Amino acid sequence: NFSMAFDGVDDEINFASDMIASGEFTLSYWMNPVGVGANDNQYVIGQDAVNDNYVKNDQAGVIYVRINDVNCVFSETVAGGGANNIVINTWQHMLITRDSSDDVKVYRNGESFGDIAGVNNSDTFTLNAVGRIINATTFGYDGRLSNIAWWTSDQTTNIATIYNNGTPGDLTSLSPISWWKLDDSATFSTNWSIP
Numbered sequence: 001n002f003s004m005a006f007d008g009v010d011d012e013i014n015f016a017s018d019m020i021a022s023g024e025f026t027l028s029y030w031m032n033p034v035g036v037g038a039n040d041n042q043y044v045i046g047q048d049a050v051n052d053n054y055v056k057n058d059q060a061g062v063i064y065v066r067i068n069d070v071n072c073v074f075s076e077t078v079a080g081g082g083a084n085n086i087v088i089n090t091w092q093h094m095l096i097t098r099d100s101s102d103d104v105k106v107y108r109n110g111e112s113f114g115d116i117a118g119v120n121n122s123d124t125f126t127l128n129a130v131g132r133i134i135n136a137t138t139f140g141y142d143g144r145l146s147n148i149a150w151w152t153s154d155q156t157t158n159i160a161t162i163y164n165n166g167t168p169g170d171l172t173s174l175s176p177i178s179w180w181k182l183d184d185s186a187t188f189s190t191n192w193s194i195p
Contacts, residue, residue: 002181003032004130008040008142012131014048019127019150019178026155027055027096027127028162028171033143036060036086041142044094046133053126054133055096060085063106063113065096068123074106074114084108091144093163098125099154110163149176 004013027045035041036057046054046066056064061077063086076084086092086108095107103118130148132140147168155162158174171179 003030003144003146005144006131006141008034008132008140010132011140012048012129012133015128015178017128018047020124021098021126021152022124023098024100024152024154025096025098025125026149026151026153028094028147028149028155028176030091030093030146030168031143032091032145033057033086033088033141035088035142039138040140043133043139044141044145045127045130045148047126048129048133051134051139055094057086060088065104065106065119067104067121067125070121070123072104072119072121074119076108076113079114079116080112084111084113093166093168095155095159095162097154097156099156105156107159107163109166110159147171147179147181149179151176 031044033041037059042057044055044057052066052069054066056066058064061075061082063074065072065074076082093109096104098104102120102122104121105118106113130145149171155174161174162171168181
């Protein structure tokens with residue numbers, strides 16, 4: 001009852017309004033992926049109906065953060081020798097930031113994923129869906145997600161607090177713009193109730 005499960009085929013959650021960042025931003029989420037690399041299990045979060053903006057688990061050691069049709073590619077396999085790769089069937093924390101210099105960075109479990117210098121991109125980042133992000137059954141995410149949080153500020157200085165030693169914590173003091181988490185009263189049916 002504490003996470004959202006996606007089957008990689010026809011499951012998605014659309015936000016009531018877009019999350020838009022033309023400057024600094026931070027995206028935080030916990031994921032437990034079934035696989036990476038195939039279209040039905042790599043698109044974690046994105047822009048519904050188009051593929052201009054998304055986060056994609058391309059390989060265990062490669063994550064794409066696509067911002068306004070431009071891929072920011074992070075290769076842990078190259079930069080870190082695979083020491084911080086995505087692990088299948090395991091809960092892990094992901095954090096994506098863009099700072100005031102427009103450097104986009106990815107962190108897994110509180111540690112840098114890929115190029116520590118980041119990838120420069122100043123385009124507008126728009127997200128509005130989790131799970132199947134494109135109107136086709138072959139572009140989705142297979143696995144579980146929980147505690148998705150969004151800020152229109154750079155939360156790099158709070159990485160340790162957000163990661164919380166591997167346990168999702170209370171983010172209220174950090175004032176996220178949006179924060180989705182499930183509690184034990186969540187119910188699942190055609191229309192989900194997500195307290």
